[in-house]
Amino acid sequence: MARFVVRRLFVMVGLMFAISLVTFLLFIVALPNGNPAALLAGRLATPAEVHLISVRYGFDKPIWIQYIRTMEHIFDGTAYSYQSGFNVLDEIRAGLPTTLSLALGAGVLWFLSSILVGTLAAIKAGRYTDRVLTVLAMTGVSMPVFFLGAILIYYVGYKLGIIPISGYVSLTQSPSLWLWHLIAPWITLSVLFIGIYSRILRSTILDTINEDFVRTARAKGLSERQVLLRHILRNSLVPIVSLWGLDLAQVIGGGAILTETVYGLHGVGYLAYQAIGRIDTVTLLSIVMLTALCVVVLGALTEIVYAFLDPRIRLQ
Amino acid sequence: MSAASSLLEVEDMRVSFATEDGLVRAVDGVSFSVAPGEVLAIVGESGCGKSVTAMTLMGLTRGPNARIAGRATLGATELLSASEGALQRIRGGAIAMVFQDPMSSLNPVYRIGRQIVEQIRVHDPTVSKKQAMAQAVELLERVGIPHAERRLQSYPHEFSGGMRQRAMIAMALSCSPRLLIADEPTTALDVTIQAQILEELRTLREQTGSGVILITHDLAVVADIADRVIVMYAGRVVEQGTLDELFYDPLHPYTWGLLGSITRVDRDTSEILPAIPGMPPSLLNPPAGCHFRPRCPHAFAKCGEVPELSARAPDAPGHLDRCWIEPEQKRKLRVVGDQIGLASPEPVIA
Numbered sequence: 001m002a003r004f005v006v007r008r009l010f011v012m013v014g015l016m017f018a019i020s021l022v023t024f025l026l027f028i029v030a031l032p033n034g035n036p037a038a039l040l041a042g043r044l045a046t047p048a049e050v051h052l053i054s055v056r057y058g059f060d061k062p063i064w065i066q067y068i069r070t071m072e073h074i075f076d077g078t079a080y081s082y083q084s085g086f087n088v089l090d091e092i093r094a095g096l097p098t099t100l101s102l103a104l105g106a107g108v109l110w111f112l113s114s115i116l117v118g119t120l121a122a123i124k125a126g127r128y129t130d131r132v133l134t135v136l137a138m139t140g141v142s143m144p145v146f147f148l149g150a151i152l153i154y155y156v157g158y159k160l161g162i163i164p165i166s167g168y169v170s171l172t173q174s175p176s177l178w179l180w181h182l183i184a185p186w187i188t189l190s191v192l193f194i195g196i197y198s199r200i201l202r203s204t205i206l207d208t209i210n211e212d213f214v215r216t217a218r219a220k221g222l223s224e225r226q227v228l229l230r231h232i233l234r235n236s237l238v239p240i241v242s243l244w245g246l247d248l249a250q251v252i253g254g255g256a257i258l259t260e261t262v263y264g265l266h267g268v269g270y271l272a273y274q275a276i277g278r279i280d281t282v283t284l285l286s287i288v289m290l291t292a293l294c295v296v297v298l299g300a301l302t303e304i305v306y307a308f309l310d311p312r313i314r315l316q
Numbered sequence: 317m318s319a320a321s322s323l324l325e326v327e328d329m330r331v332s333f334a335t336e337d338g339l340v341r342a343v344d345g346v347s348f349s350v351a352p353g354e355v356l357a358i359v360g361e362s363g364c365g366k367s368v369t370a371m372t373l374m375g376l377t378r379g380p381n382a383r384i385a386g387r388a389t390l391g392a393t394e395l396l397s398a399s400e401g402a403l404q405r406i407r408g409g410a411i412a413m414v415f416q417d418p419m420s421s422l423n424p425v426y427r428i429g430r431q432i433v434e435q436i437r438v439h440d441p442t443v444s445k446k447q448a449m450a451q452a453v454e455l456l457e458r459v460g461i462p463h464a465e466r467r468l469q470s471y472p473h474e475f476s477g478g479m480r481q482r483a484m485i486a487m488a489l490s491c492s493p494r495l496l497i498a499d500e501p502t503t504a505l506d507v508t509i510q511a512q513i514l515e516e517l518r519t520l521r522e523q524t525g526s527g528v529i530l531i532t533h534d535l536a537v538v539a540d541i542a543d544r545v546i547v548m549y550a551g552r553v554v555e556q557g558t559l560d561e562l563f564y565d566p567l568h569p570y571t572w573g574l575l576g577s578i579t580r581v582d583r584d585t586s587e588i589l590p591a592i593p594g595m596p597p598s599l600l601n602p603p604a605g606c607h608f609r610p611r612c613p614h615a616f617a618k619c620g621e622v623p624e625l626s627a628r629a630p631d632a633p634g635h636l637d638r639c640w641i642e643p644e645q646k647r648k649l650r651v652v653g654d655q656i657g658l659a660s661p662e663p664v665i666a
Contacts, residue, residue: 212420219374219415220435220487221408224400230434231423310425311471 004300012296019292020285024067027281035059039279040082057082074286083278088286091271098168099267101178102185102259103251110190110197111244117194118201118240119233125206133198140195149188149262156184166264189259193247197240204236211235238309245302246295253291322349323527324373324495329386329396331365331372340599342368344551345386347625350495350527355517357530357542357559359574361596365551366531370497372396373529374411375403390495409439412488416500418480422472429468432456432487439491455486459516478509485516492524499531514541535578539563547571550597550607553625557635565647567629567637569658570608572650576657590657606638613659614641614649 028036037054038045045053054060058069073079077089121133157165163184169177208214209232217231254268261273268287275283307313331343343365350356358366371377373388373395388395390410393402407413415421422431432452437443443451449468456464459482472480481501488496498517502510518541521528530542538545538559545562547555547570555568566572573592594611597603603610605620612619618640627633629643641649650656 212415212417213423215376216415216421216484217423218376219407219413221404221406221438222434223404226438235423235425312424312473 004303008296008300012293012300015296016289016292020071020289021067023285023288024070025063027285028063028066036082036281070282070285074282074289079282079286081275081280081283083280084283088283091283092268092286092290095267095271097170097267098265099252099254099256099260099269101168101171101182102189102256102265102267103248105182106186106189106193106251106256107244107248109186110193111240113190113194114197114201114240115233115237118198119205119228121198121202122205122209123228125202130202137195137199140191143191145188145192145258146262148191149184149259152184152188153262168263168265168267185259185263185265188262189251189256197243200243201236201240204239205232208232208236234309238306241305241309242302245298245305249294249298250291252298253294254287255291321351323352323354323390324350324529325387325389326369326373327387329369329372329388330384331368331377332383333377334381334383335600338600339383341551341602342599343372346548346551346553348546348553348556350529352494352527353521353525354543355521355528355530355541357532357538357545358548359532359535359538359545360548361533363596363599364548365599366548367499369548370413370499370529370531373497374407374413375400376407405439408435408488408493409491410493411495411497412491412493413497413499414481414484414488414501417504418477418484419504421484422480424472426471427468428456428470428472428475428483432468432483432490435487436490451490452486455490456483458489459483459486460512461486477505478512481505481509481513482516485513485520489520489524493526495527495529496520497529497531500533501530502537503532503534510537511540517541535574547574550602551599552607552638553636554608554639555637556625557632557637561632561635565629565632565635566650566656567635567643567646568608568639569612569614569641569646569650571637572652572656573611573658576652576655590652592658593660606640616640 035050035054037050037057037059040057041050041053058066061069070079074088077087079088080086081088081091117133117137121130121137124130124133152163153165157163164181167181169181171178213235214227214231217227222230252268254272256267257269257273259265260267260269264270268290271283272287274280275287303313326349327347329343329346330341332339332341346365346369348356358369360366368377372384375395375398378384378400384396386396390406393406393410395403395406398406422428426434429449429452432455433445433448436448436451437445452468453464456467461467461479461482467475467479472483475483481504485501496517501517502513505513514537517528517530520526530537532538542559544558545556546553547562547568549570555562555566555571557565557567562571563575566575570592573590576590577592579589592611597607597610605622606612606615609615609619621640623638623640625636625638627636628639629635639646649659652659
C-alpha cells in the first residue's frame with residue numbers, strides 16, 4: 001500500500017507537470033491575438049503602454065521563466081486574474097462547495113440509476129423492457145444538457161413551479177433548500193451518464209451471465225436473485241466503477257460547465273465558463289490544474305476500489 | 317437393477333432447443349437408472365448430449381427455447397416437472413454437480429471458504445457462519461487440501477487446478493448429496509492430478525454411498541472407476557451395460573470405434589492411431605434411422621429404421637444396444653487385427 005501511494009504521487013507530479021506545460025504553451029502560442037500585453041492594454045493603448053504592461057507582468061521574459069512564475073503563483077495561491085483582478089484560488093474555493101454538491105449528488109444518482117437500468121435491461125435482454133430502455137438510454141446520451149436543462153426549468157420550474165428556476169443554497173444554510181435547488185441539476189447532469197453507464201453495464205452483465213461460475217452458483221441451489229446480486233452483478237461492476245472515478249473527477253474539476261451555467265450554480269464550471277469568455281488564461285490554467293489533480297487522485301482511489309472488487313488485481 | 321432399489325430413474329428424457337436454424341434434438345429419448353453407491357459413466361463425443369442430460373436433471377437447461385419431456389425421479393421428486401423453488405432445494409442439496417473446468421467454475425472475487433459456506437447456508441439457514449466455516453474446514457481436509465483452515469482464506473486464483481477441483485468437490489459434498497454429477501471432472505487436469513481426483517470420487521462413493529454420474533469422453537477414466545456405462549451418440553443411448561460387458565463384449569459399432577481409438581502401450585508405435593471416420597451428425601437434421609449409419613462400415617438396408625435399445629445378446633439381459641446386426645455376427649465383425657475396433661470402410665470397387 002505504501003509503495004502504491006508513493007508511486008501514485010510520482011505519477012501525479014509527472015502528470016501535472018506535463019499537463020501544465022502543454023496547457024501553458026497552448027495559451028501562449030495558440031491564443032488568438034497572441035500578445036497578452038496588447039490584450040490587457042485594450043484597443044486604445046499606445047505601444048508604450050503595451051510595452052509597460054509587458055514588462056510589468058513579465059511577458060518580455062523567456063517563456064520558461066514565465067511558466068515557472070505562473071506555476072509558482074498558482075500553487076502558492078498568489079495568482080490573480082489579469083482581467084478581473086481577483087485571486088484565482090479564492091474564486092475556486094468559493095465555487096468548490098457548489099461544484100462538489102453538484103458532483104457528489106449527481107455521481108451517486110447516476111451510479112445507482114445506471115446499476116438499476118443496466119441490470120434491468122440485461123435480465124430482460126431482447127425483450128420489450130430492454131428495447132424501451134435502449135431507446136431511453138440513446139435519448140439520454142444524445143440529449144444536450146442545455147436543452148434538457150431548459151426543458152426542466154421551463155416546464156417543471158416555471159409552468160409547474162415545483163423546483164426553483166435557478167440558484168444555489170449551501171448545505172450549511174439550509175439542507176432542505178440545498179436539496180430542492182440541486183434536484184434538477186443532478187437529474188440533468190446524470191441523464192447522459194446513466195445512458196452510457198447502463199449500456200456498458202448491460203453488456204458486461206450479459207458477458208458475465210455465461211461464465212462457468214454463474215452456472216456453479218445456480219448448481220449450488222442459489223435463487224436467481226442471489227445469483228444475480230452476489231455473482232453476476234458483483235463481477236460486472238469494474239468497468240463502470242473505473243469510468244465513474246474519471247467522470248466524477250471531470251465534474252469536480254469544473255467539467256459541468258453547461259449544467260452549472262444553465263442552472264446558475266456559481267461553481268468551478270461556471271468560473272471556467274466566465275474565464276473562457278474573457279480569455280482569462282490564469283484562471284483557466286488554475287482550473288485545468290484542479291481537474292488534473294482530481295483525475296489523478298480519484299484515479300488512484302478507483303484503483304483501490306478495483307482491488308477490493310477483484311482480488312486478482314494487485315495494487316502497484 | 318430393479319427400479320425399487322435405484323436412486324435416480326430416468327425415463328425417455330427428451331430435450332430439444334429452438335434455435336434460429338431449427339429444432340436441435342440434443343437428447344432424444346434417454347433412459348437409465350443409478351443405484352446408491354454406483355458409478356454410472358456416460359461416454360460419447362463432444363455434442364452427443366451427455367452434458368445436456370446432466371444439466372437437465374438439475375433443471376439448468378430450462379429456458380424459453382428449451383423443450384423438455386420425459387420423467388426423471390429422484391426419490392419422491394419428479395425433477396423434470398419440479399417447480400423452480402423445489403429444484404433450488406435439490407440443486408446442491410440432494411444432487412450436487414462438479415464441472416469440467418475448475419479454473420472458471422469458482423467465482424474469482426470470493427474466498428474459497430465463503431463460496432463453500434454460501435452453499436451450506438443456502439440449504440440450511442440455521443447453520444451459523446462459524447459452524448459453516450468449521451464444516452468447510454472439515455470438507456477441505458476430507459478432499460485432501462493441507463492447511464485447510466488457512467486455505468479457506470485463499471482466493472481461487474491462489475489455488476492450483478487440482479486444488480480448485482478438490483475445492484469444487486468439497487463444495488459439492490457440503491450438503492451430503494445423494495447423487496453427485498461429475499461433468500468431465502478431470503478433463504482440464506494433469507494426468508497425475510486426474511488420478512488423485514478419481515481416487516477422491518471413489519472414496520466419497522465408498523464413504524457416503526452416494527450415486528455418481530460421471531460424464532466423460534475418456535475411456536481410461538471409465539475403466540478406472542465406473543460400475544456401469546452408457547454410450548451416447550447424437551442424443552441417443554446406443555449401448556448400455558456393465559463395465560466388463562462394455563469393454564470385453566461391446567455390441568455397438570460406435571463403441572468398437574471408441575475402444576479402437578484408445579492409445580495402448582501394447583500397440584505398435586509405428587501404427588497410426590485409428591479414428592472413427594467422418595463427423596458426428598448435426599443434431600439439427602440427423603440422419604434417418606440409426607444415427608451412426610453414415611459412419612458405420614457395417615451398415616445395411618435395415619439400418620434405415622431406428623433400432624430399439626434392447627437386450628440382444630441372450631446371455632446378458634442387462635446389456636442393451638441399438639444395432640440391427642446379430643450378436644454372433646457382431647462378435648466377428650468387431651475384431652480388427654487381433655483387437656476390438658471399427659473396420660475401415662470397404663473400398664468401393666467400380
